[in-house]
Amino acid sequence: xxxxxxxxxxxxxxxxxxxxxxxxxxxxxxxxxxxxxxxxxxxxxxxxxxxxxxxxxxxxxxxxxxxxxxxxxxxxxxxxxxxxxxxxxxxxxxxxxxxxxxxxxxxxxxxxxxxxxxxxxxxxxxxxxxxxxxxxxxxxxxxxxxxxxxxxxxxxxxxxxxxxxxxxxxxxxxxxxxxxxxxxxxxxxxxxxxxxxxxxxxxxxxxxxxxxxxxxxxxxxxxxxxxxxxxxxxxx
Amino acid sequence: xxxxxxxxxxxxxxxxxxxxxxxxxxxxxxxxxxxxxxxxxxxxxxxxxxxxxxxxxxxxxxxxxxxxxxxxxxxxxxxxxxxxxxxxxxxxxxxxxxxxxxxxxxxxxxxxxxxxxxxxxxxxxxxxxxxxxxxxxxxxxxxxxxxxxxxxxxxxxxxxxxxxxxxxxxxxxxxxxxxxxxxxxxxxxxxxxxxxxxxxxxxxxxxxxxxxxxxxxxxxxxxxxxxxxxxxxxxx
DNA sequence: CCTCTGTATCTTGTATGCATAATGATCTCC
DNA sequence: GGAGATCATTATGCATACAAGATACAGAGG
Numbered sequence: 345x346x347x348x349x350x351x352x353x354x355x356x357x358x359x360x361x362x363x364x365x366x367x368x369x370x371x372x373x374x375x376x377x378x379x380x381x382x383x384x385x386x387x388x389x390x391x392x393x394x395x396x397x398x399x400x401x402x403x404x405x406x407x408x409x410x411x412x413x414x415x416x417x418x419x420x421x422x423x424x425x426x427x428x429x430x431x432x433x434x435x436x437x438x439x440x441x442x443x444x445x446x447x448x449x450x451x452x453x454x455x456x457x458x459x460x461x462x463x464x465x466x467x468x469x470x471x472x473x474x475x476x477x478x479x480x481x482x483x484x485x486x487x488x489x490x491x492x493x494x495x496x497x498x499x500x501x502x503x504x505x506x507x508x509x510x511x512x513x514x515x516x517x518x519x520x521x522x523x524x525x526x527x528x529x530x531x532x533x534x535x536x537x538x539x540x541x542x543x544x545x546x547x548x549x550x551x552x553x554x555x556x557x558x559x560x561x562x563x564x565x566x567x568x569x570x571x572x573x574x575x576x577x578x579x580x
Numbered sequence: 581x582x583x584x585x586x587x588x589x590x591x592x593x594x595x596x597x598x599x600x601x602x603x604x605x606x607x608x609x610x611x612x613x614x615x616x617x618x619x620x621x622x623x624x625x626x627x628x629x630x631x632x633x634x635x636x637x638x639x640x641x642x643x644x645x646x647x648x649x650x651x652x653x654x655x656x657x658x659x660x661x662x663x664x665x666x667x668x669x670x671x672x673x674x675x676x677x678x679x680x681x682x683x684x685x686x687x688x689x690x691x692x693x694x695x696x697x698x699x700x701x702x703x704x705x706x707x708x709x710x711x712x713x714x715x716x717x718x719x720x721x722x723x724x725x726x727x728x729x730x731x732x733x734x735x736x737x738x739x740x741x742x743x744x745x746x747x748x749x750x751x752x753x754x755x756x757x758x759x760x761x762x763x764x765x766x767x768x769x770x771x772x773x774x775x776x777x778x779x780x781x782x783x784x785x786x787x788x789x790x791x792x793x794x795x796x797x798x799x800x801x802x803x804x805x806x807x808x809x810x811x812x813x814x815x816x
Numbered sequence: 817c818c819t820c821t822g823t824a825t826c827t828t829g830t831a832t833g834c835a836t837a838a839t840g841a842t843c844t845c846c
Numbered sequence: 847g848g849a850g851a852t853c854a855t856t857a858t859g860c861a862t863a864c865a866a867g868a869t870a871c872a873g874a875g876g
Contacts, residue, residue, distance in 0.1 A: 362655055362859070362860095363859080363860070364643065364859085364860095387827075387828095388827075388828070389826095389827075389828095397860080397861090398860060398861045398862070399828090399861085399862090400636065400859080400860055400861065400862090401859080401860065401861095403640060403828090403829090404639060404640050404643045405643075407600065407640045407641075407643055407644050408643050408644060408646075408647045410644075411644045411647045411648060412647060413740075419598055419828085419829085419867085419868095420827075420828055420829075420866080420867050420868055421827085421828080421867095421868065421869090422827070422828065432737070435735045435736060435737040435738070436737050438682060438686070438735065438738075439679070439682065439735065439737050439738050439741065441682075442678045442679060442681065442682040443675070443678060445678065446674060446675065446677075446678040450674070499671045499674065499675065500671060501668070501671040501672050501675050501745070502671070502674075502675050504649075505675065505741055509737070598828095598829065598830095599829080599830070600829085600830095623857075623858095624857075624858070625856095625857070625858095633830080633831090634830060634831045634832075635830095635831080635832090635858090636829080636830055636831065636832090637829080637830065637831095639858090639859090655837085655858085655859085656836080656837045656838055656857080656858055656859075657837090657838065657839090657857085657858080658857070658858065
């Protein structure tokens with residue numbers, strides 16, 4: 345055959361998503377994106393009519409989300425979206441810092457020129473958004489950069505754990521009000537992060553990422569303290 | 581009333597475990613302890629008769645285990661115990677190393693004298709088992725020490741992630757054949773670990789734990805290579 | 817008037833039944 | 847005789863029905 349076999353590997357796989365898989369994805373998005381507020385009850389019947397499915401796949405989905413730490417299930421009392429406390433956030437950030445630090449070390453060892461170029465491009469886009477004060481876009485690029493560093497580390501286990509934590513933390517939506525000073529500092533930190541990655545200085549990148557996450561934590565916690573905790577913002 | 585209300589809060593809560601929770605725990609144990617071998621199929625009907633439950637709670641349990649990474653579910657083809665590849669193990673240990681390193685730092689900052697005494701006692705018991713060449717007991721104490729360091733760190737998120745990874749790694753049952761030389765080295769490393777904890781030298785403890793995990797990884801990987809991978813040891 | 821208890825209702829937990837896709841065996845064609 | 851296709855069997859995916867516990871309301875007692 346003249347056709348290259350690799351063509352077959354590049355075609356989009358036929359996604360035969362079962363209902364429960366689809367429900368897990370949809371519900372997770374709704375929780376992470378804030379559509380389902382922390383503390384909100386998740387009555388099976390209501391969700392069933394909403395998604396047009398029966399209770400069986402829905403319940404399977406809720407169990408999975410519970411094991412991911414996004415919802416809490418009380419026996420005979422149903423599922424609720426978990427409240428993120430300040431203590432939870434304070435716990436999660438050091439762990440994310442450790443994971444990203446490891447990712448930084450591994451990335452410096454494994455990343456190729458194309459990977460660095462990609463992250464550099466994302467970085468410049470992010471800085472452009474910063475100068476235009478486009479917070480949402482800045483935040484999106486910021487997230488992508490961190491994800492790409494994780495990806496460059498080439499460790500699927502590490503990526504999975506980080507993604508899980510990042511999803512939970514993201515619900516705190518701390519980006520809302522960040523001071524101009526902190527924003528400038530964050531961009532400066534990202535400059536140094538990029539420099540360390542380009543120089544493939546693993547130790548330095550690890551330390552930069554750890555500190556970067558620590559500063560992020562301070563912003564989030566200050567923000568939570570300011571509006572009395574994101575958990576309480578349930579007013580429609 | 582002369583009775584103190586606090587009396588009521590101290591009684592052990594009645595644990596009303598639902599069937600699916602019980603099934604998750606039982607199946608997880610069976611997988612981690614090796615009763616269910618890697619690659620083994622998990623037919624719903626057979627497990628239902630075995631546990632005396634219907635398919636609904638069993639399926640919910642399998643979904644949870646799948647999200648924990650212990651079983652794999654293929655659409656319309658059922659669940660199987662996941663095969664741990666050498667690459668998976670090589671990925672997991674650096675992550676566990678990073679988590680334990682963080683735990684070491686936090687433990688040094690948070691642990692009290694009682695905690696140190698407890699870990700010291702466990703350490704001496706472990707060393708006694710070493711001198712008597714009681715591998716299983718040694719390994720159990722070893723595991724307890726690492727768990728207690730995690731606990732002393734006082735970070736539930738960190739503990740949960742570590743426990744999840746430790747459970748998956750434990751299935752590789754690397755303790756089987758460890759060289760006398762490596763065993764002696766491991767005990768020596770534990771001596772240093774205890775010393776660093778007692779001195780509350782967080783940086784040093786972190787580095788010791790990271791290296792300790794790295795050495796453990798080498799043993800596991802050598803062991804897997806020796807018998808052609810634990811995954812293949814399906815012969816009853 | 818307040819509190820406690822009993823009951824009704826609703827939600828969740830579990831079992832069962834039906835629909836559908838995958839596996840394996842048999843038959844046919846080459 | 848071997849390879850491929852078709853059909854039967856089996857297991858999974860989903861829906862529904864039944865059981866049991868939790869919540870809320872009402873009534874009785876203090």
